[in-house]
Amino acid sequence: xxxxxxxxxxxxxxxxxxxxxxxxxxxxxxxxxxxxxxxxxxxxxxxxxxxxxxxxxxxxxxxxxxxxxxxxxxxxxxxxxxxxxxxxxxxxxxxxxxxxxxxxxxxxxxxxxxxxxxxxxxxxxxxxxxxxxxxxxxxxxxxxxxxxxxxxxxxxxxxxxxxxxxxxxxxxxxxxxxxxxxxxxxxxxxxxxxxxxxxxxxxxxxxxxxxxxxxxxxxxxxxxxxxxxxxxxxxxxxxxxxxxxxx
Amino acid sequence: xxxxxxxxxxxxxxxxxxxxxxxxxxxxxxxxxxxxxxxxxxxxxxxxxxxxxxxxxxxxxxxxxxxxxxxxxxxxxxxxxxxxxxxxxxxxxxxxxxxxxxxxxxxxxxxxxxxxxxxxxxxxxxxxxxxxxxxxxxxxxxxxxxxxxxxxxxxxxxxxxxxxxxxxxxxxxxxxxxxxxxxxxxxxxxxxxxxxxxxxxxxxxxxxxxxxxxxxxxxxxxxxxxxxxxxxxxxxxxxxxxxxxxxxxxxxxxxxxxxxxxxxxxxxxxxxxxxxxxxxxxxxxxxxxxxxxxxxxxxxxx
Numbered sequence: 001x002x003x004x005x006x007x008x009x010x011x012x013x014x015x016x017x018x019x020x021x022x023x024x025x026x027x028x029x030x031x032x033x034x035x036x037x038x039x040x041x042x043x044x045x046x047x048x049x050x051x052x053x054x055x056x057x058x059x060x061x062x063x064x065x066x067x068x069x070x071x072x073x074x075x076x077x078x079x080x081x082x083x084x085x086x087x088x089x090x091x092x093x094x095x096x097x098x099x100x101x102x103x104x105x106x107x108x109x110x111x112x113x114x115x116x117x118x119x120x121x122x123x124x125x126x127x128x129x130x131x132x133x134x135x136x137x138x139x140x141x142x143x144x145x146x147x148x149x150x151x152x153x154x155x156x157x158x159x160x161x162x163x164x165x166x167x168x169x170x171x172x173x174x175x176x177x178x179x180x181x182x183x184x185x186x187x188x189x190x191x192x193x194x195x196x197x198x199x200x201x202x203x204x205x206x207x208x209x210x211x212x213x214x215x216x217x218x219x220x221x222x223x224x225x226x227x228x229x230x231x232x233x234x235x236x237x238x239x240x241x242x243x244x245x246x247x
Numbered sequence: 248x249x250x251x252x253x254x255x256x257x258x259x260x261x262x263x264x265x266x267x268x269x270x271x272x273x274x275x276x277x278x279x280x281x282x283x284x285x286x287x288x289x290x291x292x293x294x295x296x297x298x299x300x301x302x303x304x305x306x307x308x309x310x311x312x313x314x315x316x317x318x319x320x321x322x323x324x325x326x327x328x329x330x331x332x333x334x335x336x337x338x339x340x341x342x343x344x345x346x347x348x349x350x351x352x353x354x355x356x357x358x359x360x361x362x363x364x365x366x367x368x369x370x371x372x373x374x375x376x377x378x379x380x381x382x383x384x385x386x387x388x389x390x391x392x393x394x395x396x397x398x399x400x401x402x403x404x405x406x407x408x409x410x411x412x413x414x415x416x417x418x419x420x421x422x423x424x425x426x427x428x429x430x431x432x433x434x435x436x437x438x439x440x441x442x443x444x445x446x447x448x449x450x451x452x453x454x455x456x457x458x459x460x461x462x463x464x465x466x467x468x469x470x471x472x473x474x475x476x477x478x479x480x481x482x483x484x485x486x487x488x489x490x491x492x493x494x495x496x497x498x499x500x501x502x503x504x505x506x507x508x509x510x511x512x513x514x515x516x517x518x519x520x521x522x523x524x525x526x527x528x529x530x531x532x533x534x535x536x537x538x539x540x541x542x543x544x545x546x547x548x549x
Contacts, residue, residue, distance in 0.1 A: 035304030042294065042301040063286040068278070071294055076453045077372075079309065079465035082301075106465045107306040208307055 039082070039108060040166035041071045043158075046081035046105070048098055051088015053114035053148050060151040067155070070162060078104040083161070086140075088148070089117035089124045090131045092190055099187060102138045102176075103199035107208075109173045110161060113143040114154075122147055136186040139172035177205040178212030185219040194226040251340070258338050259331060263478075266330040269502070270477025271295045273484070276506065277513040284517045295477070302470030309465050311368045318364025319471045325356025326478040333485045334407045336495045346405040347395050350486065354441075357475060358384055361460050368463035376459015379524050380443070380450035386528040387440035387447070390535035394434040397427055397543045398490045411494030423491035429542030431491045435511065436535040438483050440527070444516035447531070449524050484508040 024032065047057060061067050061074065075081045078101045090098060102111065113134045116122030121132040134140055141164070144157040164170040176183060180201050188195050202220055205211040274295040282289030310316055332349055334342035358380055365373040399405045401423070402413050414421045424431040440447040450459045461472055484505040488494060492508070495501020522530060 034300065038297045038300040038304060041291075042297040066282070066287040066289075068282060068290050069288050071290060071297060076457045077462050079463055080458070080461070080469055106309060204307060 036166060036168055040162045043070075043072045043083050043110075043162070043165075044075035044081045045072055045083045045085055046075055046078055046101070047085045047087065048094075048101065049085075049087050050090070050094050051086070051114065051117060053085075053087030056114075056148050056151055056154060057085075057087065060154050065151050065155055067158065070158065072158065078102075079106065081105055082108070083110045083112055085112050085114065086118050086134055087114040089122065090134065091129045092131065093129075095131050095137060096191060099138060100197055100199075103197050103201060107173050108165075108170070110141045110165070110170055111138055111172065112157065112161065113140045115149060116145060116147045119143050119145065131190075137183060137190075139175040139183070141170050141172045174210055177201065177208075177210035177215060179214035180205065181214050181217030181219050184223070185217075188219055188222065193222055196223060196226060255340055258340055262333070262335070262338055262341075263327045263330045265335070266333075266481045267474065267477055269505070270474075270479075270481040273480040273506065273509050274473075274477055276509065277480070280510065280513050281517050284514070295473070299470050299473050302473065303467050305466035308467055309463075310468075311364075311463060314367035315364050315468070318360045318362075318367065319468055321360030321363060322357045322475055323471055323478075325353055325360055326475055326482070328356070329353045329482050330478060333482065334411055334489060334494060335485065336498050336501050339408045342408050343406065345407075347399065347407060347410075347490075348405055350407075351392065351395065354482075355384065357479075364468075365460045365463070370463045372456045372458075372462040373460055375456050376450045376452070376462065379452075379456075380460060382524055383440060383443070383447060383449055383527060386531040387437040387535075389532060390433045390539045391437040391441070393536065393539040393543055394430045394437070395490070397430045397539065397546045398423060400543075401427060401546050401549075407489050407494075411489055414493040415496060419493075422493045427491075427542055427546055429538050429545060433535040433539035433542060434487060434491065436538075437531070438487055438508075439512045439515065440531060441483055442479060442512055444512050446519040446522045447527050448516070448521050449527050452521060455521075480509055481505070 047054065049057070059065060067073075072083075078084075082105075084098070084102055084105060086098060102109070111134075113119060117124055117130070118134040118140070121127075121130060124130040125132065131137065142157050142161050144153055146153055149157070161170060184195075184201075202211075202215060202223075205215050272295075275290070275292065278294070279289040329350060331341045332345040332353065362377045362381065365377040395405075398410065402410045404410060404413075410423075414423065419425065443449075443451055450456075451461070452459060456462070461469060464472055487508050488501070488504045492504050495504065
């Protein structure tokens with residue numbers, strides 16, 4: 001890990017790793033187990049319903065299948081939500097909003113990709129404006145195949161996710177902190193070199209000791225480079241380029 | 248009155264805990280009622296507890312500064328202070344020292360605490376939400392205070408344990424709901440608004456302002472909000488039971504009464520849409536206030 005580039009001082013990698021199960025105290029183990037169980041049994045869902053998959057959610061939520069039986073209920077803001085549902089294709093423009101939303105959610109957080117569109121572009125594979133693989137831009141826990149998946153398949157997907165959370169295996173959110181540079185690289189490829197989100201992911205990774213070898217890299221270096229541009233966002237782009245060139 | 252420190256300490260610890268546990272079951276009942284009305288099965292028994300534990304076990308927590316954190320303490324502190332002053336069977340040492348007026352004052356503390364925290368968040372949805380919450384408070388407090396004044400006139404005291412004693416001496420005929428039915432009706436309507444349920448659900452309004460004051464709350468902050476909801480349901484139902492339903496002779500009748508009281512707004516909330524803010528104020532200042540004033544007139548004529 002490159003220590004020089006971190007904005008705040010962090011402990012070396014040795015202490016950043018998750019303590020193994022044998023190193024935790026008995027109380028810690030019990031608390032973690034209770035926490036994991038509650039996380040698996042209480043899931044607040046944020047729907048990102050720009051795709052056609054949204055139409056399959058009302059039957060899953062309402063009286064036919066009733067997802068509240070397994071503790072899932074819809075929530076309306078990213079701050080409160082645990083699961084981000086991407087129901088179908090994402091255009092380049094909507095992907096920006098998804099990333100902003102994802103970064104505002106509080107960990108542990110889970111992403112679910114609905115249908116073929118999030119897996120490989122699906123029927124929009126030839127489109128210039130849609131995103132082919134959602135997993136390149138944000139870490140995805142579960143994909144549900146189908147075009148569209150039926151409510152039964154959606155339920156099965158949720159039950160699988162619940163089982164993995166309960167077993168402590170749904171840890172894709174940690175990958176976003178550990179390999180942020182890779183995800184940011186893909187995002188910059190689409191949105192340009194000056195792409196910046198309000199959430200300081202690198203700072204969060206350092207604060208919660210989730211940083212890994214892939215947190216910093218050439219792409220996060222661009223964040224620092226363009227930070228001044230975003231701070232002086234009133235300055236026109238051409239003028240800023242001149243300023244940058246002169247400095 | 249002599250001070251029994253040991254007993255007081257036990258009450259200080261036991262009453263908020265009891266309120267929390269009963270409140271959790273009330274939240275469960277509300278969610279189950281909603282599910283049954285929508286012909287669903289509803290959540291499992293432990294769901295409200297799991298929700299709160301999950302929110303407290305979140306790994307990352309976004310704080311919006313010291314004011315945000317202090318506000319949660321103000322909010323929960325106000326609620327806990329209120330629980331202590333409520334007269335419940337077996338625990339009314341503090342209730343003898345406070346009265347209905349103390350409770351009216353304390354009821355404003357959580358909303359004001361929430362306003363402090365939301366202003367620290369600087370979220371437009373939150374600001375609109377808290378402005379609406381304070382407007383709603385202005386609206387429902389008028390019929391509510393008239394109601395409490397009417398009850399105080401009828402019983403000749405504002406002390407809640409004494410009000411309960413008077414009602415229990417006279418039996419069913421002595422109940423506030425029988426003695427002053429108009430005031431009981433007005434209080435029921437303002438209770439609906441106090442709990443922020445449809446048709447007065449202007450400050451949560453998930454589809455419109457994204458749960459208003461709770462927009463920026465995450466993790467432990469939202470968990471504290473959930474705990475506040477438990478306390479709120481308990482407080483309002485106990486206050487209503489005390490003023491109009493003769494309080495609790497023992498824990499069995501007391502629990503039955505407060506759960507019936509909570510079931511009424513929780514059922515109504517599922518069949519109404521939402522008013523606009525100005526319509527809530529106009530409606531609450533018109534109908535429940537008029538009913539309460541007529542009820543007050545009737546009480547004064549006796």
